[in-house]
Amino acid sequence: MKTILNGKQLAITIDRLCHQLIENHLQFEDTVLIGLQPRGVHLSERIYHTLQQLLPGSAINYGKLDITFYRDDFNKGTELHVPNETDIDFSIENKKVVLIDDVLYTGRTIRSALDAMLDFGRPAAVELLVLIDRRFSRELPIQPDYTGRTIDAIISQKVRVLWQERDGKDEVVLVE
Numbered sequence: 001m002k003t004i005l006n007g008k009q010l011a012i013t014i015d016r017l018c019h020q021l022i023e024n025h026l027q028f029e030d031t032v033l034i035g036l037q038p039r040g041v042h043l044s045e046r047i048y049h050t051l052q053q054l055l056p057g058s059a060i061n062y063g064k065l066d067i068t069f070y071r072d073d074f075n076k077g078t079e080l081h082v083p084n085e086t087d088i089d090f091s092i093e094n095k096k097v098v099l100i101d102d103v104l105y106t107g108r109t110i111r112s113a114l115d116a117m118l119d120f121g122r123p124a125a126v127e128l129l130v131l132i133d134r135r136f137s138r139e140l141p142i143q144p145d146y147t148g149r150t151i152d153a154i155i156s157q158k159v160r161v162l163w164q165e166r167d168g169k170d171e172v173v174l175v176e
């Protein structure tokens, strides 16, 4: 197992991503943040809380989206897909949406998210923020707008993003 980001590097990376978001979205009046269940939500929570500290007084719309029923392999094969909560209590009509996930690999999760998101309105634009972009493994034409770290990994390897609140420590690792 190899460490890609330790806890301190992860915190610095999240801070940088937040500043990049502010650069493009200023006070977030027309922008909403949506974290993807289950693993992207830990990242989106950190980003949301960091932005609130950096932009005191701004009311940022933040929600969580579950894509289970929109997966292109739902009801195919024997794997049981257990849904998580979707919590979006605002319309995304004409808003700029920033989708947030921990890892981008084939792009299929994000494709599903683009589909699932449309239940909440027609956005003006959609951006993608990921902590880890696994290059050279995309199966769909989907690329991130904000990236924590780009890595090259072989197919047998797996990136795992660990969070203090769930795993007991903050770390990004490459598992052989």
Ligand SMILES: O=P(O)(O)OC[C@H]1O[C@H](OP(=O)(O)OP(=O)(O)O)[C@H](O)[C@@H]1O
Pocket (backbone or CB within 6 Å): 036, 039, 040, 101, 102, 103, 104, 105, 106, 107, 108, 109, 110
């Ligand atoms: O770009 P993709 O190929 O869709 O992979 C990215 C997704 O994989 C992980 O989720 P999950 O744990 O559900 O997938 P995994 O079982 O493949 O790790 C991760 O949290 C992303 O949402």
Ligand SMILES: O=c1cc[nH]c(=O)[nH]1
Pocket (backbone or CB within 6 Å): 103, 104, 105, 134, 157, 158, 159, 160
């Ligand atoms: O390496 C990978 C690939 C997909 N999803 C992950 O969480 N890690």
